[in-house]
Amino acid sequence: MKTLVILAHPNLASSRINKAWAERVKKEENVYVHDLYANYPDFKIDVEKEQELAVQFDRIVFQFPFYWYSSPALLKEWQDVVLTYGWAYGSKGTKLQGKEFVVATSTGGPAEAYQEGGYNRYPMNHLLLPFQATANLTGMKFQTPFLFQGAGGDLSDKVIQDSAESYARLLR
Numbered sequence: 001m002k003t004l005v006i007l008a009h010p011n012l013a014s015s016r017i018n019k020a021w022a023e024r025v026k027k028e029e030n031v032y033v034h035d036l037y038a039n040y041p042d043f044k045i046d047v048e049k050e051q052e053l054a055v056q057f058d059r060i061v062f063q064f065p066f067y068w069y070s071s072p073a074l075l076k077e078w079q080d081v082v083l084t085y086g087w088a089y090g091s092k093g094t095k096l097q098g099k100e101f102v103v104a105t106s107t108g109g110p111a112e113a114y115q116e117g118g119y120n121r122y123p124m125n126h127l128l129l130p131f132q133a134t135a136n137l138t139g140m141k142f143q144t145p146f147l148f149q150g151a152g153g154d155l156s157d158k159v160i161q162d163s164a165e166s167y168a169r170l171l172r
């Protein structure tokens with residue numbers, strides 16, 4: 001299965017989790033990591049190029065650090081301009097149909113914060129519903145999200161590497 005990882009991190013140089021994830025899965029055969037902020041620092045996305053790229057893969061991954069309970073802005077822009085009517089949705093918009101869709105995200109808050117009674121109140125599967133709804137509308141098969149939670153804490157390299165290994169196993 002060929003996998004396209006659409007990576008959206010505004011400051012990859014200072015990243016620990018997403019950088020480790022991206023570097024690890026780049027080594028996998030059949031995984032292509034497409035760094036949005038590196039390609040479009042001016043936010044001017046080449047829609048045709050993105051659509052031509054996306055159709056070549058069986059699985060699409062959105063990989064990003066969780067920002068304000070969603071994705072960083074350039075990934076939202078990607079959705080706004082690339083997922084067009086007649087291409088991604090609508091009676092003739094079938095280009096993504098049947099592909100697997102994975103959200104891979106890291107959160108600063110720990111897992112226990114993302115539940116009723118926790119300081120973020122809502123579980124991740126609720127907060128990620130817009131992504132699931134997008135998968136539904138475009139005919140993609142929404143998979144269990146891959147999460148790293150508690151990125152704001154004091155993390156050992158081993159914890160991060162173990163997570164990167166699990167991510168690579170998932171995409172293999």
Ligand SMILES: Cc1cc2nc3c(=O)[nH]c(=O)nc-3n(C[C@H](O)[C@H](O)[C@H](O)COP(=O)(O)O)c2cc1C
Nearest residue numbers: 015016017018065066067068069106107108109151
């Ligand atoms: C602008 C901004 C918004 C953020 N919003 C959230 C948030 O809504 N929830 C959360 O748990 N962490 C939030 N964080 C923390 C990031 O998710 C965390 O720093 C990131 O996942 C770490 O991954 P990295 O090592 O790849 O940078 C935010 C960080 C920034 C800079």
